[in-house]
Amino acid sequence: MKNTLKFTETHEWVLDNGDGTVTMGISQQAQGFLGDVVFVDLPEVGxxxxxxxxxxxxxxxxxxxxxxxxxxxxxxEINEQLEDSPELINESAHSAGWIVKIKMSDASELDNLLSNEAYQAANEEEDED
Structure with missing residues (x-):
């Protein structure tokens, strides 16, 4: 599954659901930087x-x-489980710890995101700085 994820430079992951929506969360690296997640400010549906x-x-x-x-x-859609269990982000950043689903206005924006390989390479460069 990890290879189908795309990433932002700001450490969010995106999964194209194939129906005009994407599921997103924060990357494994981001939850590692943050440490124990204690709260997620979830947006409103709509x-x-x-x-x-x-x-x-x-x-x-x-x-x-x-x-x-x-x-x-x-x-x-929002991941309501995070209201009571924000630690899901630490336990399962790329699956159970998803944050929201977004109906895209323009699917071509997915082309602007990083592949898993490009994201990993960018993070290795960041670690060397």
């Missing part, structure tokens, strides 16, 4: 998001981190 703009927040014992929309569109 909220409009703009690619590259902040729309939510994840808080951990170490820091708070903005979430950036990977694509432009409308929030069609």
């Amino acid at each position: 909220d409009e998001v703009e690619a590259g703009e902040t729309f939510s927040l994840v808080e951990s014992v170490k820091a708070a981190s903005d979430l950036y929309a990977p694509v432009t569109g409308e929030i069609v």
